[in-house]
Amino acid sequence: MSEEVELQSFILKNGFIWGPEPEIYGGTSGFYTYGPLGKLLKNNIENELRKQLILNKFYEVECPTILPRIVWEASGHYKGFNDLVIKCSKCKKVFRPDKLIEENKGKPEGMSKKEMLEFIQKHHIVCPSCKGRFQQKIEEATLMMKTRIGIDEEAYCRPETATTTYLPFQRYYDFFRKKTPMRVFQIGKAYRNEISPRQNVLRGREFTQAEAQVFLTQEEKNNYKEYEEVKDLKIPLWPYKEQKKGKPKKMSLKNALTKKYLQNKAYAWCLGITYTSLINLGIPENKIRFRQHYPKERAHYALDAWDVEVLTPTYGWVEVCGVHDRGDYDLTQHSIKSGKKLVFEGKKKPHVLEIAYGSDRILLSLINIFLEKEKERIVLRLPSHISPIKVSIMPLVRKDGLPQIAKKIYADLREEFIINYDETGSVGRMYRRMDEKGTPYCITIDYDTKKDNSVTIRERDSMKQVRIKIKDLKETLKKLIKQEIEFEKAGKKFN
Ligand SMILES: [Zn+2]
Secondary structure, three states, X not given: OOHHHHHHHHHHHOOOEEOOOOHHXXXXXXXXXXXXXXXXXXXXXXXXXXXXXXXXXXXEOOOOOEEEHHHHHHHOHHHHOEEEEEEEOXXXXXXXXXXXXXXXXXXXXXXXXXXXXXXXXXXXXXXOXXXXXXXXXXXXXXXXXXXXXXXXXXXXXXXXXXXXXXXXXXXXXXXXXXXXXXXXXXXXXXXXXXXXXXOHHHEOOEEEEEEEEEEEOOHHHHOOOOHHHHOOOEEEEEOHHHOOOOOOEEEEHHHHHHOOOOOOHHHHHHHHHHHHHHHHOOOOHHHEEEEEOOHHHOOOOOOEEEEEEEEEOOOEEEEEEEEEEOOOHHHHHHHHHHOOOOOEHHHEOOEEEEEEEEHHHHHHHHHHHHEEEOOOOEEEOOOOOOOOOOEEEEEOOOOOOHHHHHHHHHHHHOOOOOEEEOOOOOHHHHHHHHHHHOOOEEEEEOHHHHHHOEEEEEEOOOOOEEEEEHHHHHHHHHHHHOOOOOHHHOOEEOO
């Protein structure tokens, strides 16, 4: 089995991600169901991002996911958000010419449509599906999903949450009592009609974004007081000018500004809080890098853009976040199109800095990074604070009153954690089952429990066990999950 197939069957089997849906009708690429464990994990990831953003003074909002065409004309997505496509003249399947060229060892970046066609002819590239010849033209296909409001109003599902966050600008301005910078974020679905969705939820057609926006004046970009809190933070930066020769280097944000890798303090702050949030999700430091876009690689609205990438064993570097300086592009466009004055007092144009996380990508990367195949077990070493099920309770045998004690503990802990109850196998087998689901702690109730009111806690990662009084269990587990105490100091060692 290839590594990717192995990973996909793991997430299917354990109830993380199912699909593509609708599975019973054959499946459509790019659409997935999060199963019970996947949804718990996704909530934990999104709640961690939410917590970080709120700590950094962002307010959460929720905007519509469908908006009429005029919004997307203004934002530039209606005309400019396209993939190039080429059609097979025989089976009519559609492919991306840039991918075809890449697969044939070409470099499609910067090629015109004409040059792409020439490359395809010269290298006799045929349809990967039926070996038929391609049509003699390359077309543009919008990545937006089209729909309809009422009988005939043309509308589109949002291809990003960001644009929908900008629309109530005047409302924010009142809400924040005309004080800048204004910080808001949104966690929600977005849609992209990818021509060839692949790699599971890494490139789905429906996905969840957590996008934070800072509205500020041009002057405030270099007069941003929270910058002081992060300026000495060292993060692995890879400026585009260094990408041909060098590797990413850890440097302080202050140093990056001095070297002109970064243009302003507010943007540096955005990179700083992004790095901290990924560390807080448990992504190892040495698997994170910030890669700056080349000027020609940037989206139509961006003055500066850095991808935040995470190194995974199966997919290599995965972009899990993008940080963009969108300048005054968005609000200027919406001002023109709507005829409304979307400005700060004194007619200052609002600039926007954006941090755009993809929560599906973070989720799959985390599973991929922390999944380990050992000699005798498969273990998902997720950090305990984001693990879907925190604790499993298991009586040693199904008799002599042990299940009754176990169920009482279960009922008590359930108020605090997402927990599991299992009495359907040998203890060893029950441990393995929970190791695979990423559950950091298992509690066993045995005959000694009846004598001394204590139970065994077993730690997933080390497989070590300690003995602890039932009355101390809840508080100890809380501390263990938050990693406030070391496991071996949590109770009395034995075995
Ligand atoms: Zn074909």
